[in-house]
Amino acid sequence: MKSQSFSLALLALASGLLFAGCSESSSTFNIGIGAAPESGAALYFDGSREMLDAKWTYWEGPRLKAALPIKWEVVDDPVDEGSAVSANDPSAAGGLYGAADIVTQKKFGDKRVHVEFLITTEGGNSGVYLQNRYEIQILDGDKTKHGMAAIINETESPYHAYNGLGKWNAYDIQFRAARFKDGELVEKPIATVYFNGQKVHTNQTINKVWGGANSGLDGGNDKGFGITDRPGGLKLQAEGHDVRYRNIWIKELDLAERDTDF
Secondary structure (H helix, E strand, O other): OOEOOHHHHHHHHHOOOOOOOOOOOOOOOOOOOOOOOOOOOEEEEOOOHHHHHHHEEEOOOOOOOOOOOOOOEEEEOOOEOOEEEEOOOHHHOOOOOOOOOEEEOOOEOOEEEEEEEEEOOOOOEEEEEEOOOEEEEEEOOOOOOOOOOOEOOOOOOOHHHOOOOOOEEEEEEEEEOOEEEOOEEEEOOEEEEEEOOEEEEEEEEOOOOOOOOOOOOOOOOHHHOOOOOOOEOOEEOOOOOOEEEEEEEEEEOOOOOOOOOO
16 A cells, blocks of 8 residues: 655645655755755656646757657656656667756756655666766666766765665755856865765765766766856756656755855
C-alpha cells in the first residue's frame, strides 16, 4: 500500500508537520527526502505536466535531437502516491547525453537547490547540472570519482549515503558561481552538497566543465577550463535511462563570501 500522497506531504511540510519520508539523519528541516521549499525558494517541479512545460525546456546544445514539447514522461511515483518525471527521453537512447537534457528556463548564479531522484534499474544514469555546467552525478553502481553523488571528477563518490534502487534520494546543494573581474576568472565555483541528509562535500572547488561541449555550457571552451561569466539554468540529464525526479526547488542567493557551507 502506498504512503500518503507526495503532494499532500508537501502541504503537510508547509504546515510544519514532518513528512514520513524525511531523512532521519538530517538535523535541518529543509534538507533530505520530502523537504519543503525553504523561505524564499521557488518550486520548479511538483510532479505535474503543467509545471514541467511552464518552467523547463530542452537545452539547445550542439547535440540536441529532441523537439518541444518535452518528451520526458510524467509517470506515477513508484513509492508514494503522486507523480514524477522520467528522464527516459527517446532522443537520448543509447546514452546520448546532450540530445534531450532539460533545463530550467530561468538562469541562475549563486543558489540553493533541492532535487529528489529515484533510479529504477541497475546502472541507471542521469545527472544534476549546476548552472548547466557542473555535474552532480547520478549513476547506480559507480563508486568512483565519476560515480554516484560525486561532483563529477572532482570528488570521490559518497556511495555509502545512497538509498539504492527503487528508493527516493535527495540532493541538497548550496552553490557559489565563479567570479570574474574585467572578464577574467578570479574565483572558481564552489559547492556544498548533502546526500540524503548527510553532508558529503563541503566548499568543494570545481575546476572545470567536464564532458566536453555536449555536457554543458563552456564544456567545449579550452577543454572545459574556459568558463565564461554567463548564468545557466539547473539542468537534468537524459541518458536513455528511467531515472525519475520530483520535488525540485531553487532559492536564488548572493554569496558575498567564498563559503557555501550550510
